[in-house]
Amino acid sequence: MRYVLGLSGLYHDSAACLLRDGHIVAAAQEERFSRLKHDSSLPLRATRWCLEEAGIETGDLEAVVWYEKPLRKLERMLVTQVLAFPKSWRAFSTGTLNFLTNKLWVGSAICKELEIPEEKLLFSDHHQSHAASAFYCSGWDEAAVLTADGVGEWASTSLYRGTAEGLKLLDEVHFPHSLGMVYSAFTAFLGFRVNNGEYKVMGMAPYGTPRFADKVRKVLLLSPDGSFQVNRDLVSYHWSATDSYTRAFEELFGKPRFPGSVFDPSTEEGRFYADCAASVQAVLEEALLGVVRALHERTGLSRLCMAGGVALNSVANRRILVDGPFDELYVQPAAGDAGGAVGAAMWAWREVLGGGQGGGLVPGLGKAWSESETCELLTDLKVRHETLDDQQLLERASEDIASGKVIGWVQGRFEWGPRALGHRSILADPARQGMKDHVNASIKFREAFRPFAPSVAAEAADRYFELPSGGEQPLRWMLLVTPTKTDALPSVTHVDGSARVQVVDSGLYHELIRAVGERTGHPVVLNTSFNLKGEPIVSSPVQALATFRNSGLDALYLGHQRIEK
Ligand SMILES: [Fe+2]
16 A cells, blocks of 8 residues: 655645545644644644554655745745845745744654655645645546635646646746735735635625725736736735735725724725725636636636635635636635645645545545544543434434524544534524524624525525536535525525535435424524634534533534533
8 A cells, every 4th residue: 555645834724634545544734633723833743643544654655745845935935025125124034034944944844753764755836736636636537727825936826737647737827916915915904814814805795895896906907818917016915924905005995994893884884894895806706717717718628626725715616617617616625725735645646656546535534533432531521411323313413403502513534624514513503593693692702794604405405505507516515605595594694695505415414404404394504613713623522522611502412422501
């Protein structure tokens, strides 16, 4: 058996992924083990667990692959900052010094920590890792591939053709021209944290109208051929990675929103910022449509794979599928840099080590805890619990949900990617009025304007949601926002009548949703990640138990063990 380990990190969301003969055995983000949200340190805990899961040691690894090229990245940082000196001093002192002391030596750090010889260490290219993470997981023989993020080494957007021979780079856009960084500049302007609050901008957009789209087009200059440029008078990353909008930007748009202030769309101020969010969302979609049309013209292919942080914009994903030229879409669920670990490993396996077809991306690629470990824990902690058989589990959990209770649901291996997909989820009845506010106020403690997502049984999905054809994979991974067809699900329907739906077609979670449907008439549940605000999603039973105790959850299901408040 041949093993390849892919690693990403040192910027944000570090992760490890282990392949056995090209198939994913284990993959997880470091934050699930360290409990630090967006943990970016070298993913040593995740690596250790991946090796444990496969029952191997580092000596058994054929290759270890880092997801980007540190020297190329340093070159970009030095060149851009020297050009902008002395204004760039702040960015230089924080970004570059951090890089010089940390990332540049990542190769020797990996060799030392994993005790592997240098010959086993490979370096992929940042966007190549993103591209491989989508194309080689898609199972397609041939597809066009688009990657878009803030920036990798130099590239911020890359176009590839993927075939049995490998990924061929067709074109790329270089820093400082970047769709991701423009969206992040607006994220900061709207008072959210860069690399964390982008999805809040997306959630805010439906409260507004894109009446400032023309102004955004002055920031992001779009050409009819699909290319784009960033106006550097308005957005500049040379000074600081987080406060990238300039004084001229503020003169154009107005005062930035105060970080942490409450967003109230019924006020004039709230509407103004919602309109800013709607405008940048609309122009991002326009830009992406331009890029995918160009990519389609270059390749003539009917299938599109996407990765890179911008591919987590599930509203834009629908636009690309519905209004764009491609018939089918595949999105790497961990589209951000965590997914680079999967891509780096896949790239090396297919393009360097001569491995054959692999893949195996399923929702549960993380660690699982056995029923006996869970029971032992509950007994040790003297937690009263009830052990259920398969049928009782479905009966009790569906009865809880149907009667208006909010439950914690921990089953099997934890999920790959940023979404909870029924392995580490908080579940409730989405047909109930007020359930969104209840879950928000008593359990999630997060901004009231943000919507919750529904999980629906596949056989009934079409009754509730518009399902764009060719979107089967992103719909299964909660990567598409789509209009709802009903007003029966108020707690998972956003202000514009849309929902970020997860279509579920198999497994225990599917059976549970069906069982809920038998009681409520709607085989749909409200599904939100099992964590408190600002914390990573829970991994282990003990973390689930702690979160259960610190929140307003009514019942907790740890495998077949039921615990009540
Ligand atoms: Fe990236």
